[in-house]
Amino acid sequence: MRFAVLQFGGSNCDKDALHVLRDVCGVDTDLIWYRDGLKRDYDGIVIPGGFSYGDYLRAGAIATRTPVMADVVRHADKGGLVLGICNGAQISAESSLVPGVFTINEYPKFICREVFLRVENADSPFTSAYSEGEVIRLPIAHKEGRYVASPDDIAALKAEKRVAFCFCDEDGEVTPESNPNGTTDNITGILGKGGNVLAMMPHPERASEDVLGSSDGKKIFDSMISYIESL
Amino acid sequence: MIFDVKIIISLKSGMLDPEACAIQHALSNLGFETEYLTNSKLYNVGIKAEDAESAKARAEEMCGRLLANPVIQSYSVEVTE
Numbered sequence: 001m002r003f004a005v006l007q008f009g010g011s012n013c014d015k016d017a018l019h020v021l022r023d024v025c026g027v028d029t030d031l032i033w034y035r036d037g038l039k040r041d042y043d044g045i046v047i048p049g050g051f052s053y054g055d056y057l058r059a060g061a062i063a064t065r066t067p068v069m070a071d072v073v074r075h076a077d078k079g080g081l082v083l084g085i086c087n088g089a090q091i092s093a094e095s096s097l098v099p100g101v102f103t104i105n106e107y108p109k110f111i112c113r114e115v116f117l118r119v120e121n122a123d124s125p126f127t128s129a130y131s132e133g134e135v136i137r138l139p140i141a142h143k144e145g146r147y148v149a150s151p152d153d154i155a156a157l158k159a160e161k162r163v164a165f166c167f168c169d170e171d172g173e174v175t176p177e178s179n180p181n182g183t184t185d186n187i188t189g190i191l192g193k194g195g196n197v198l199a200m201m202p203h204p205e206r207a208s209e210d211v212l213g214s215s216d217g218k219k220i221f222d223s224m225i226s227y228i229e230s231l
Numbered sequence: 232m233i234f235d236v237k238i239i240i241s242l243k244s245g246m247l248d249p250e251a252c253a254i255q256h257a258l259s260n261l262g263f264e265t266e267y268l269t270n271s272k273l274y275n276v277g278i279k280a281e282d283a284e285s286a287k288a289r290a291e292e293m294c295g296r297l298l299a300n301p302v303i304q305s306y307s308v309e310v311t312e
Contacts, residue, residue, distance in 0.1 A: 108253055
C-alpha cells in the first residue's frame with residue numbers, strides 16, 4: 001500500500017498529512033511535488049491544505065490546472081481514493097471531482113477554531129471507522145469554505161448519501177448556530193460520484209494524535225487504509 | 232491583429248457576495264448610503280486573432296476553462312481593437 005501527498009507552491013499542510021500517514025498510521029507515503037507528476041500508481045492520494053498559488057483567481061483554481069491534477073483525475077476515474085482537505089477540497093471541487101464550489105465565508109474573515117461535525121454517512125471508504133450520527137471534533141482554518149452548489153446537486157448529494165460531514169453542535173444537532181461559515185445546509189464533507197473522493201474543509205490531519213487534543217480525524221485515514229486492505 | 236479584450240467576471244445574480252456586503256457596510260460607515268453594490272473582476276487581455284469574432288471566442292473559452300467558475304460566476308467579454 002502506498003499513498004501520495006501532493007505538494008503545490010503554497011501548500012502548507014502537506015508535511016502534516018505526510019506525518020500522519022507515515023508516522024502515525026505507518027503507511028508508505030510519497031510527497032509529490034506537483035511538477036514531478038505521479039510516476040506510479042498509488043492506492044490513496046491526499047491533496048493537502050494550504051494556499052496554493054496564493055488563492056489567486058479563486059481558491060484552488062490554479063492548482064487544478066496543473067498536469068499532476070490530470071493524473072489525480074485519472075486515478076479517481078479508475079476508482080482510486082482521493083482525500084482533499086481544505087485547500088485540497090477547494091481543488092477537488094474546482095477539478096469537478098465533487099460538484100459545487102467552496103467560496104468565501106458568509107462573514108468574510110478567516111476562521112481558525114475547533115468545530116463539531118456529525119458523520120452523515122459511515123459507509124464510505126473514508127468514514128467506515130465512524131458510526132453514523134457520531135459527533136467528532138476537528139479544527140477548521142479557512143476563509144473560503146462556504147460550500148455552494150446548485151439545488152439539483154444538493155438534492156442529489158443528499159439522495160445519494162454523498163454528504164459525509166455536516167457542522168453540528170456538541171450534541172450532534174445540525175443548527176444554523178453551529179454553521180461557522182454559512183455553508184449550504186451545514187455541509188462540509190462531500191463524496192464524489194463514485195464515493196471514492198472526499199472533499200472536506202476541516203483538517204483531520206491536525207487531529208490525529210491525542211497529544212494534539214483530538215484524534216477524531218485519524219479514523220478517516222484508518223478508514224481509507226481498511227478500505228484499501230479490503231480490495 | 233492584437234485585440235484588446237475586456238473580460239468581466241461577476242457573481243451570478245442571487246449569489247451571496249460577502250465582500251460586497253462588507254464594502255457597502257464600510258461605505259455606510261463613512262456616510263455613503265448605497266442602494267446596491269456588486270463586486271466584479273476585470274481582466275484586460277491582449278489576444279492575437281484574425282478578427283474580433285475569433286478573439287471573442289478565444290476569450291470565452293478562457294472563461295469556460297479557467298477564469299470563471301460556472302457554479303457561481305458569469306462572465307462578459309468585450310472586444311476592441
